[in-house]
Amino acid sequence: MPPRRNSRSTNPPAASSAVSATSKAAIKELERINNLFSLYRDPNSDTIDPEGIETLCSDLKIDHTDVRMLMLAWTMRAKRQGYFTREEWQRGLQALHADTLGKLQKALSQLDKGVWNSNIFENFHSYSFSFCLTEEGQRSLDIETICELLNLVIGPRYRSQIDKLIEFLKIQHEYKGLSLDQWTGILRFCQEINFPGLDNYDESCAWPLILDNFVEWMKKIQK
Amino acid sequence: MAANEKKTIDLEQGWEFMQKGITKLKNILEGLPEPQFCSEDYMMLYTTIYNMCTQKPPHDYSQQLYDKYRESFEEYITSSVLPSLREKHDEFMLRELVRRWVNHKVMVRWLSRFFHYLDRYFITRRSLPPLNEVGLTCFRDLVYQEINGKVRDAVISLIDQEREGEQIDRALLKNVLDIFVEIGLGSMEFYQNDFEAAMLKDTAAYYSRKASNWILEDSCPDYMLKAEECLKREKDRVSHYLHSSSEQKLLEKVQHELLFVYASQLLEKEHSGCHALLRDDKVEDLSRMYRLFSRIPRGLDPVANIFKQHVTAEGTALVKQAEDAASNKKAEKRDVVGVQEQIFVRKVIELHDKYLAYVNDCFNNHSLFHKSLKEAFEVFCNKGVAGSSSAELLATFCDNILKKGGSEKLSDEAIEETLEKVVKLLAYISDKDLFAEFYRKKLARRLLFDKSANDDHERSILTKLKQQCGGQFTSKMEGMVTDLTLARENQSSFEDYLNSNPLANPGIDLTVTVLTTGFWPSYKSFDLNLPAEMVKCVEVFKDFYQTKTKHRKLTWIYSLGTCNINGKFEPKTMELIVTTYQASALLLFNASDKLSYSEIMAQLNLTDDDVVRLLHSLSCAKYKILNKEPNTKTISPTDQFEFNSKFTDRMRRIKIPLPPVDEKKKVIEDVDKDRRYAIDASIVRIMKSRKVLGHQQLVMECVEQLGRMFKPDFKAIKKRIEDLITRDYLERDKDNPNMFRYLA
Numbered sequence: 001m002p003p004r005r006n007s008r009s010t011n012p013p014a015a016s017s018a019v020s021a022t023s024k025a026a027i028k029e030l031e032r033i034n035n036l037f038s039l040y041r042d043p044n045s046d047t048i049d050p051e052g053i054e055t056l057c058s059d060l061k062i063d064h065t066d067v068r069m070l071m072l073a074w075t076m077r078a079k080r081q082g083y084f085t086r087e088e089w090q091r092g093l094q095a096l097h098a099d100t101l102g103k104l105q106k107a108l109s110q111l112d113k114g115v116w117n118s119n120i121f122e123n124f125h126s127y128s129f130s131f132c133l134t135e136e137g138q139r140s141l142d143i144e145t146i147c148e149l150l151n152l153v154i155g156p157r158y159r160s161q162i163d164k165l166i167e168f169l170k171i172q173h174e175y176k177g178l179s180l181d182q183w184t185g186i187l188r189f190c191q192e193i194n195f196p197g198l199d200n201y202d203e204s205c206a207w208p209l210i211l212d213n214f215v216e217w218m219k220k221i222q223k
Numbered sequence: 224m225a226a227n228e229k230k231t232i233d234l235e236q237g238w239e240f241m242q243k244g245i246t247k248l249k250n251i252l253e254g255l256p257e258p259q260f261c262s263e264d265y266m267m268l269y270t271t272i273y274n275m276c277t278q279k280p281p282h283d284y285s286q287q288l289y290d291k292y293r294e295s296f297e298e299y300i301t302s303s304v305l306p307s308l309r310e311k312h313d314e315f316m317l318r319e320l321v322r323r324w325v326n327h328k329v330m331v332r333w334l335s336r337f338f339h340y341l342d343r344y345f346i347t348r349r350s351l352p353p354l355n356e357v358g359l360t361c362f363r364d365l366v367y368q369e370i371n372g373k374v375r376d377a378v379i380s381l382i383d384q385e386r387e388g389e390q391i392d393r394a395l396l397k398n399v400l401d402i403f404v405e406i407g408l409g410s411m412e413f414y415q416n417d418f419e420a421a422m423l424k425d426t427a428a429y430y431s432r433k434a435s436n437w438i439l440e441d442s443c444p445d446y447m448l449k450a451e452e453c454l455k456r457e458k459d460r461v462s463h464y465l466h467s468s469s470e471q472k473l474l475e476k477v478q479h480e481l482l483f484v485y486a487s488q489l490l491e492k493e494h495s496g497c498h499a500l501l502r503d504d505k506v507e508d509l510s511r512m513y514r515l516f517s518r519i520p521r522g523l524d525p526v527a528n529i530f531k532q533h534v535t536a537e538g539t540a541l542v543k544q545a546e547d548a549a550s551n552k553k554a555e556k557r558d559v560v561g562v563q564e565q566i567f568v569r570k571v572i573e574l575h576d577k578y579l580a581y582v583n584d585c586f587n588n589h590s591l592f593h594k595s596l597k598e599a600f601e602v603f604c605n606k607g608v609a610g611s612s613s614a615e616l617l618a619t620f621c622d623n624i625l626k627k628g629g630s631e632k633l634s635d636e637a638i639e640e641t642l643e644k645v646v647k648l649l650a651y652i653s654d655k656d657l658f659a660e661f662y663r664k665k666l667a668r669r670l671l672f673d674k675s676a677n678d679d680h681e682r683s684i685l686t687k688l689k690q691q692c693g694g695q696f697t698s699k700m701e702g703m704v705t706d707l708t709l710a711r712e713n714q715s716s717f718e719d720y721l722n723s724n725p726l727a728n729p730g731i732d733l734t735v736t737v738l739t740t741g742f743w744p745s746y747k748s749f750d751l752n753l754p755a756e757m758v759k760c761v762e763v764f765k766d767f768y769q770t771k772t773k774h775r776k777l778t779w780i781y782s783l784g785t786c787n788i789n790g791k792f793e794p795k796t797m798e799l800i801v802t803t804y805q806a807s808a809l810l811l812f813n814a815s816d817k818l819s820y821s822e823i824m825a826q827l828n829l830t831d832d833d834v835v836r837l838l839h840s841l842s843c844a845k846y847k848i849l850n851k852e853p854n855t856k857t858i859s860p861t862d863q864f865e866f867n868s869k870f871t872d873r874m875r876r877i878k879i880p881l882p883p884v885d886e887k888k889k890v891i892e893d894v895d896k897d898r899r900y901a902i903d904a905s906i907v908r909i910m911k912s913r914k915v916l917g918h919q920q921l922v923m924e925c926v927e928q929l930g931r932m933f934k935p936d937f938k939a940i941k942k943r944i945e946d947l948i949t950r951d952y953l954e955r956d957k958d959n960p961n962m963f964r965y966l967a
Contacts, residue, residue: 139949184955205961
């Protein structure tokens with residue numbers, strides 16, 4: 001059974017920020033988090049820039065394209081790709097209760113495992129889309145980015161669907177990019193539709209047209 | 224005192240007297256020699272009863288007399304009536320029955336008069352059945368009950384004989400059947416149960432037998448003739464001797480056996496069924512078919528269905544015919560809607576006339592058949608011929624009628640009628656917007672190049688279109704026609720302006736048609752590098768226009784211009800009527816003797832397509848104003864061109880045509896774009912009023928709203944919805960992804 005929206009509720013890490021702030025421990029923790037920040041920040045802008053993130057990645061021993069980095073950005077509610085502000089950094093690390101690199105490493109891999117079974121996955125899923133929008137007023141992501149993101153975000157969970165979908169996205173010419181609504185539709189498709197049987201797919205429902213086309217294509221190649 | 228004096232009559236004595244009277248009556252009824260009753264006899268009999276009923280008890284014999292009254296009938300029936308009936312059979316028995324029934328009624332009438340005093344007091348007081356009823360009931364219980372089965376069989380067998388064409392005594396049957404009715408004393412129960420039910424059953428069996436033979440032996444028209452005749456005869460039968468309440472039931476039985484049971488077999492008879500009748504135009508048989516099948520429940524459905532199939536097939540055949548004709552001559556004239564297609568539209572109109580007449584005449588204007596006709600035409604009218612959609616074909620057809628020297632020389636009335644019919648056909652076309660766009664393109668050509676034959680016809684068809692498709696449909700077209708009238712006025716005031724400002728006069732006659740953006744199809748503007756002479760013209764007109772209005776911007780569309788220029792050829796000077804493009808190209812040769820393709824292209828600032836087209840018209844077509852090197856039939860970018868000073872022609876004035884660019888693709892693109900806007904607007908309109916709506920319903924309402932103009936594709940609607948979500952007009956409901964919300 002695919003995870004449902006109303007399955008066991010875990011608090012989104014971003015919301016449970018540990019600002020029962022008066023306690024001494026919390027102040028100590030914040031201090032250490034800030035120390036960590038200063039290790040990577042760009043001294044000119046009080047922000048961790050792409051260079052700093054690269055150093056952070058190598059210290060954490062994960063690739064910068066690893067889904068865990070995306071999750072880290074999500075817990076921070078980072079606005080801009082490639083940059084962490086001090087405020088975002090504090091928010092994220094406090095939520096993860098990580099004031100050392102070791103703790104951060106551990107927290108991230110726990111997050112990677114846990115996020116699937118929670119009702120906040122949709123939140124992460126749509127965040128990942130918005131996070132990749134870099135231009136002002138940009139509303140869609142090009143197919144190439146979409147494919148990478150699909151691989152990263154829901155690929156591990158729905159491998160066979162995503163492989164086929166990516167194959168399809170690369171050969172079709174109708175769409176040059178996808179919108180958030182279509183992106184959300186893909187997750188819902190993976191969660192609800194039997195694959196590769198597709199027997200419960202109803203074209204008269206409001207599935208995004210690109211999924212209609214995908215299903216049509218699937219049926220053709222299955223014949 | 225008088226009563227006391229009267230002698231008491233005892234029962235035996237009194238009855239003996241009554242017996243005599245009764246015997247006399249019986250004798251009269253039996254036809255034995257007996258004098259008629261005189262009033263004295265009657266008085267005596269009545270008085271005797273009166274006396275016997277008014278004596279003091281125990282000498283009041285009312286009850287006894289009441290019983291004896293009944294017994295008298297019973298005795299007479301048992302001794303005379305029944306034996307005489309029992310020894311007779313069939314028709315004779317029926318005659319005897321009728322006679323006996325008449326007699327019986329006479330007997331009841333007389334006896335009940337003799338015993339009348341009983342009715343007045345004794346019976347009323349005790350609520351007993353009255354004398355008349357007792358008399359009739361005796362007959363019913365003793366005679367009717369015994370022989371009604373025999374009577375019924377005899378009657379039915381006579382009816383069957385009559386059905387087989389024999390003469391029978393209808394009056395006799397009428398009388399017999401009246402007995403079944405009268406015996407009920409006001410209730411139809413006896414007629415219905417003892418006769419009608421069996422008669423209906425027999426009728427069903429009879430016609431079932433007949434039908435099973437006829438359906439094998441007869442053609443469909445013959446069968447229908449027989450069926451109609453049978454129904455007529457059965458109706459006749461009812462009016463002659465059956466009770467009127469039987470008519471409906473009887474006819475239903477016959478219809479059921481003759482028509483309902485064999486409906487599909489009859490309609491689908493291979494060489495004579497409904498298909499064949501339509502094929503052979505058997506109008507009368509079809510009318511008969513309508514009359515017969517309209518009588519049975521849902522009987523017309525299959526007829527209407529076959530009608531639809533037939534018309535669809537005929538129409539599809541026309542499409543195929545036109546398709547074949549087009550592919551035979553495709554090589555010569557591609558993409559131009561040719562004569563064959565014109566013939567096609569003509570034929571479709573004829574087809575429509577023909578079958579509309581069928582609907583009106585044979586099928587009694589029934590809505591079911593109107594629907595079939597509509598559905599059939601919708602099928603093949605939306606097929607298109609040889610790559611041209613029917614929307615385009617219709618628009619071209621109109622153009623041919625409305626333009627000067629159109630292919631046909633028709634009277635005004637004929638033109639009006641034809642236009643009327645084309646507009647009627649338009650109702651079957653789902654892409655009405657495509658028609659409008661093609662029509663507008665062609666109307667623009669007619670108006671701008673002065674090709675329209677008659678202003679009245681132009682306006683008349685717009686009125687018809689407006690009636691059928693609504694004001695929005697024709698508003699641009701009407702605007703175009705009005706623009707042209709305004710342009711004429713504008714031109715004359717321009718001429719006045721030039722006359723009063725001689726300095727401004729550019730030295731070239733100039734006519735400018737000012738059009739309203741939006742009404743007209745979109746054209747390329749400002750592309751051509753105009754020759755200096757013409758640039759001056761443009762400036763002069765601009766100045767003039769400025770004096771009239773400050774806030775309007777002029778956009779020049781050179782691609783629609785025409786020029787008359789003089790060509791000074793060695794043999795003679797000639798006037799050439801050319802387009803502005805062609806003129807600009809030719810004027811280049813005033814400055815140079817020889818120009819290359821690329822030089823011409825650079826100086827004119829036109830696209831390759833345009834340059835090739837216009838150079839071809841000047842150097843490779845009928846009139847070779849330019850000599851091309853090398854001298855081939857096509858234009859290539861390496862060609863060189865030279866003014867052909869030797870050129871001449873029989874005429875002094877010639878028109879050098881420039882074939883128009885194929886506009887089809889652009890029209891279709893334009894329509895597609897307009898449709899996207901139309902779908903967007905429709906979705907937003909619906910959502911604005913509904914706020915929250917399910918996907919399917921939204922699609923349905925959208926299709927309904929737009930259906931008058933075109934049939935939107937589901938996918939197109941879906942795509943627009945998704946686009947509107949991206950543009951924040953709508954959002955998907957968080958809990959139900961099939962639900963949309965309007966974002967204000």
